[in-house]
Amino acid sequence: MSNAHEADGLPVAARRWAVASVALAIGMTVLDSAIANVALPVIARDFGARPSESIWIVNAYQLAIVISLLPLASLGEIIGFRRIYMAGLALFTLASLACALSPSLTALTAARALQGFGAAGVMSVNGGLVRFIWPQRMLGRGIGLNALVVSVASALGPTLASGILALGPWPWLFAVNIPVGLAALALASRVLPSNPLSGRRFDVVSATLNALTFGLVITGADVATRTTAKLWGAIELAAGLGFGALLVRREWTRRRPLVPFDLLRDRAFALSVATSIASFAAQTLAFVSLPFHFENSLHRTQVSTGLLLTPWPAALAILAPTAGWLSDKVSAALLCAVGLLIMAAGLTALVLLPAGAGDFDIGWRMALCGIGFGLFQSPNNRLMLTSAPLQRAGAAGGMLGTARLTGQTLGAVLTAILFDLFAARGETIALEVAAAFALAAAGISIMRLRRDVAPAGASGHGLAESEN
Numbered sequence: 001m002s003n004a005h006e007a008d009g010l011p012v013a014a015r016r017w018a019v020a021s022v023a024l025a026i027g028m029t030v031l032d033s034a035i036a037n038v039a040l041p042v043i044a045r046d047f048g049a050r051p052s053e054s055i056w057i058v059n060a061y062q063l064a065i066v067i068s069l070l071p072l073a074s075l076g077e078i079i080g081f082r083r084i085y086m087a088g089l090a091l092f093t094l095a096s097l098a099c100a101l102s103p104s105l106t107a108l109t110a111a112r113a114l115q116g117f118g119a120a121g122v123m124s125v126n127g128g129l130v131r132f133i134w135p136q137r138m139l140g141r142g143i144g145l146n147a148l149v150v151s152v153a154s155a156l157g158p159t160l161a162s163g164i165l166a167l168g169p170w171p172w173l174f175a176v177n178i179p180v181g182l183a184a185l186a187l188a189s190r191v192l193p194s195n196p197l198s199g200r201r202f203d204v205v206s207a208t209l210n211a212l213t214f215g216l217v218i219t220g221a222d223v224a225t226r227t228t229a230k231l232w233g234a235i236e237l238a239a240g241l242g243f244g245a246l247l248v249r250r251e252w253t254r255r256r257p258l259v260p261f262d263l264l265r266d267r268a269f270a271l272s273v274a275t276s277i278a279s280f281a282a283q284t285l286a287f288v289s290l291p292f293h294f295e296n297s298l299h300r301t302q303v304s305t306g307l308l309l310t311p312w313p314a315a316l317a318i319l320a321p322t323a324g325w326l327s328d329k330v331s332a333a334l335l336c337a338v339g340l341l342i343m344a345a346g347l348t349a350l351v352l353l354p355a356g357a358g359d360f361d362i363g364w365r366m367a368l369c370g371i372g373f374g375l376f377q378s379p380n381n382r383l384m385l386t387s388a389p390l391q392r393a394g395a396a397g398g399m400l401g402t403a404r405l406t407g408q409t410l411g412a413v414l415t416a417i418l419f420d421l422f423a424a425r426g427e428t429i430a431l432e433v434a435a436a437f438a439l440a441a442a443g444i445s446i447m448r449l450r451r452d453v454a455p456a457g458a459s460g461h462g463l464a465e466s467e468n
Contacts, residue, residue: 010132019133024180027150033058047105065117081192088120089185093185099171129192136386140328161173273403276403282347283408346365350362414430
């Protein structure tokens with residue numbers, strides 16, 4: 001493929017098949033995270049395990065993604081996004097078979113970790129591939145469609161899992177990935193674009209320090225907030241921060257570091273990362289606390305709670321493509337700020353819900369949050385990807401996923417701390433903190449307005465470069 005095509009996307013026919021390939025793979029990896037949560041009680045009973053042990057079925061998957069996302073994004077710039085994507089997809093599909101055939105909880109947890117590494121291969125270069133699939137003038141639309149797939153997969157996950165479990169045993173949840181994964185792999189091998197290779201060597205030392213930093217910080221935070229082993233959690237946290245300091249010292253002055261400090265020096269990119277972390281922290285604070293709020297304070301059943309949570313992802317799925325299309329035409333930073341203010345208003349409205357609120361009163365507030373987050377997500381992803389030079393598209397895409405996971409982890413840890421500190425009022429205070437995070441994210445986004453250039457005039461080499 002020529003450099004011209006790389007810089008301005010694929011031809012229309014090839015683009016459609018490439019979009020389908022990416023949608024199949026990213027949708028499957030997101031679905032797998034959502035459906036595993038629903039199956040935890042069933043799996044725990046089947047293996048005679050305690051609930052605390054079964055949680056590692058989810059944790060192993062998430063942890064594997066977190067520690068490998070940036071190293072695999074860096075490797076994608078060295079050997080090609082296409083290779084990393086296909087290897088990740090192949091590993092994910094094989095690990096799904098291993099999950100379905102697991103004879104014990106230990107074996108299932110190990111297979112889930114392998115699945116996580118495979119999912120990281122898909123997620124780490126997803127943003128970079130999207131940038132090479134779509135023409136620059138239509139990049140927001142492509143990112144919006146990507147966000148739509150992720151939102152729909154997240155929303156359908158619990159329902160799909162319940163349907164599969166109604167028809168068969170829990171191994172079917174993982175077995176369904178095999179034909180979908182094989183189809184996506186066959187399609188990807190034919191249609192995914194190539195990218196220019198960086199020619200540098202893979203930094204094993206930095207990759208190891210990165211894994212130790214993220215792994216120890218996240219597990220340490222989890223242990224310190226959700227278990228009685230507070231001291232051990234604090235030790236893990238301290239060790240993770242120590243390895244992080246070594247990582248920063250090693251990577252800070254490198255021209256193309258594994259952790260993209262070169263991109264973080266650009267104000268537009270750094271502000272986009274900060275906006276993403278704050279907004280996903282707000283979303284997670286809300287999503288973890290709302291089920292407790294609905295059931296404990298508003299006295300809804302589990303079934304009603306599930307239905308009342310639906311308007312948020314549904315509104316997000318509807319708005320994401322439109323927001324992506326708009327970000328190709330107007331200021332993406334402005335769209336983000338407006339969306340986050342709407343989200344903050346929705347969260348504040350949820351905090352102020354009266355005890356006797358009806359379903360409609362709850363539903364429109366949840367939809368308002370989803371509308372706000374939908375207006376934010378696609379434009380912010382567009383800003384992150386286009387703030388980086390084209391040759392650093394892999395690093396930008398990896399950082400996009402890392403910012404999301406960092407925000408989600410921060411939100412989950414804060415929710416656990418608030419629940420522990422404030423007991424019965426913890427759910428309400430968590431919603432108040434979520435609204436504060438959304439407002440903070442809106443403020444950060446507004447700071448980008450003076451650097452935001454018209455998307456239609458972007459050259460494909462990053463906003464920072466196009467302003468020079």
